[in-house]
């Protein structure tokens with residue numbers, strides 16, 4: 336009795352503390368931590384609890400940041416639209432086909448942004464549906480590149496596609512999403528390559544995997560920025576101010592699409608002086 340009383344106290348105190356901390360976490364106070372971290376099993380449980388609380392706190396912070404960023408990104412185009420419409424209403428700007436077309440372009444940007452946000456939110460929820468079928472990735476790549484040829488010509492960027500003509504690389508994939516992946520990368524190279532530059536798109540096959548590479552000429556992206564390109568809303572300084580600049584969601588979407596196909600995507604320095612995007616698909620059946 337004399338021995339068991341202090342022992343029971345030693346056990347009860349940390350359990351009480353843990354119960355209190357659990358209530359705190361349950362009511363949303365994720366900064367809560369347990370102080371008693373003895374070297375026994377209870378101590379281990381407390382350390383695990385603290386690790387869990389840290390993750391919850393981090394997730395909550397990211398969620399708040401995501402909402403703050405979305406609000407910020409939506410506010411700018413809406414404010415621009417409002418300003419332009421008010422100028423038309425007040426007669427400061429004349430109603431001409433050009434002013435209407437500029438309003439239209441602004442709504443298109445907004446629609447594009449909302450669509451990208453919606454897609455990312457769906458994939459966060461695990462609700463983005465993929466209709467996979469056995470298809471030829473190279474065929475999708477060829478037609479995506481083809482659809483952008485005219486745009487590249489207009490900007491005098493030499494676009495070359497080097498894949499064996501008859502080759503096929505069959506992968507279980509969603510055609511629409513793959514198309515979106517390639518179009519996002521083409522759009523980036525178009526936007527972020529100087530006039531008169533180059534984009535080489537190539538594909539190689541080896542060890543059952545297909546590697547696709549997009550290599551463009553200047554400007555490049557420094558190593559520090561390259562590490563963050565797949566983050567949502569991340570744009571390299573300079574792209575932010577340019578009229579053509581996007582929201583910084585394209586590469587985050589590309590990563591989601593590649594992940595959903597159990598592939599890999601990474602960015603490197605391009606031998607042509609710009610950015611190189613490297614995509615790998617595994618379990619590919621190669622023909623040709």
Ligand SMILES: Nc1ncnc2c1ncn2[C@@H]1O[C@H](COP(=O)(O)OP(=O)(O)OP(=O)(O)O)[C@@H](O)[C@H]1O
Nearest residue numbers: 523524527569570571574581582583584585586610
């Ligand atoms: N090919 C490239 N060459 C140089 N910089 C690039 C290239 N592709 C992307 N970047 C840089 O990476 C940033 C992020 O690209 P991402 O596609 O995610 O967003 P975005 O093009 O700015 O907007 P969005 O794609 O949402 O319209 C760009 O803002 C740009 O600074």
Ligand SMILES: [Mg+2]
Nearest residue numbers: 523581585586
């Ligand atoms: Mg982009």
